[in-house]
Amino acid sequence: MRISSSAEKTFLEKVFATDGFSEHDGALLADTLVDADLRGISSHGIQRLAWYTSMIKEHIIEPKNKVKVLKETPTSLLIDANKNMGQIASAFAMNSLIDKTKKLGISLAVIRNSNHFGTAGYYARLAAKQGLIGIALTNTRPLVVPTNATEAFLGSNAFAFTFPADPHPFVFDGATSIVSSGKIQVLAKNNQPIPGDWAVDDQRHVVTDAQKVEDNLAKVAFTEDEPGGGVLTLGGLLEQNSNYKGFGNSLVVELLTGILAQGSISADTNKPGRHDFSQFFLTINPALFGELDDLKQRATKMFDRIRHLKHVPGTHIMIPGDREYKHYDENLKQGVVIDDKTAQELETIGKQAGVVVPQAI
Known part of the structure; x- marks a missing residue:
């Protein structure tokens, strides 16, 4: 079914209020989920609410905890998210970096003791709206098997x-694994098979049963059990297809997040009492190198040339961000899509919280 994005946001804000979040924090959390749904990234939208709610009940997430700045310089921040949602510390970090970068040209932040933060692109776009280059990274729960390995160690990162x-910023936003776990969750909820070589079992054999993979990932991510298997790195199953490059990309994110922030690496976020994701943010003022309007024009010309290259009939060449902005405009008018299983979860959450669930439009 489809629901209006405004009704979705109101529902989420009310649920987050009952969970103990402040009005400001609840509005931010709701905005990140609605933004994902509007952009067609349903894996990171309202379908995450049941997971968030369970982590709040288990005190993995502490809604009333405040962000702590542990160390600050004119161009850097080290932040403790203090077991609250990753969105809260991440928005604080990016907004702080935007102010710093406008003054000094470049700045970066790392966060530890955090949680899931929604889509990485949400924060990078905050910088782009201010005429800056934005970079956002996160590690995650252990989901990904390195090249030739048979057990998960890395995050989807x-x-x-x-x-x-123009007409919108370039936005690349994706996992450094072949796919995010959220996409597998959505397939499992809808009883659909995995369409490609995304995940393997403990013998490194490809598995296409989405529910089986999701059950396995849950065991890996939330217990110290090691059933084996997980999501593949970019490049897929075989080393001959350069999957070591995807492995390398994932390790770069681990180094800039868990290691640099002195938090847990992805492999250790499932230890008892631990669920501390880490994030990294970087903002750069392109005006350090030239006039912003000229640089935007140069980038726009390059993207337009690519969009108009000769291509396979019946297809389109799209620049990263094109599809999401198209979905955003369409879904703002038509409403966002909610799958049946998520709709059932929302009914349960709504009853528990005493909040009316949005109706289909």
Whole structure:
């Protein structure tokens, strides 16, 4: 079914209020989930609410805890998210970096003791809206098997990069694994098979049963059991297809997040009493190197040339960000799509919280 994005946001804000979040924090959390749904990234939208709610009940997430700045310089921040949602510390970090970068040209932040933060692109776009280059990274729960391994160790380790351009910023936002776990969750909820070589079992054999993979990932991510298997790195199953490059990309994110922030690496976020994700943010003022309007024009010309290359009939060449901005405009008018299983979860959450669930439009 489809529901209006405004009704979704109101529902989420009310649920987050009952969970103990402040009005400001609840509005931010709701905005990140609605933004994902509007952009067609349902894996990181309202379908995450049941997971968030369970982590709040288990005190993995502490809604009333405040962000702590542990160390600060004119161009850097070290932040303790203090077991609250990753969105709260991440928005604070990015907004702080935007102010710093406007003054000094470049700045970066790392966060530890955090949680899931939604889509990485949400924060990188905050920088792009201010005419800056934005980068956002996160590690995650252990999901990904390194090249030739048969057990999960790495996170899906999202990477987002934005650059000012017209008619919208360039926005690359994706996992450094072959796919995010959220996409497998959505397939499992809808009883659909995995369409590609995304995940393997403990013998490194490809598995296409989405529910089986999701059950296995849950065991890996939330217990110290090691059933084996997990999501593949970019490059897929075989080393001959350069999957070591995807492995390397994931390790870069681990180094800039868990290691640099002195938090847990992805492999250790499932230890008892631990669920501390880490994040990394970087903002750069392109005006350090030239006039912003000129740089935007150069980037826009390059993207337009690519969009108009000769291509396979019946297809389109799209620049990262094109599809999401198209979905955003369409879903703002038509409403966002909610799958049946998520709709059932929302009914349960709504009853528990005493909040009316949005109706289909």
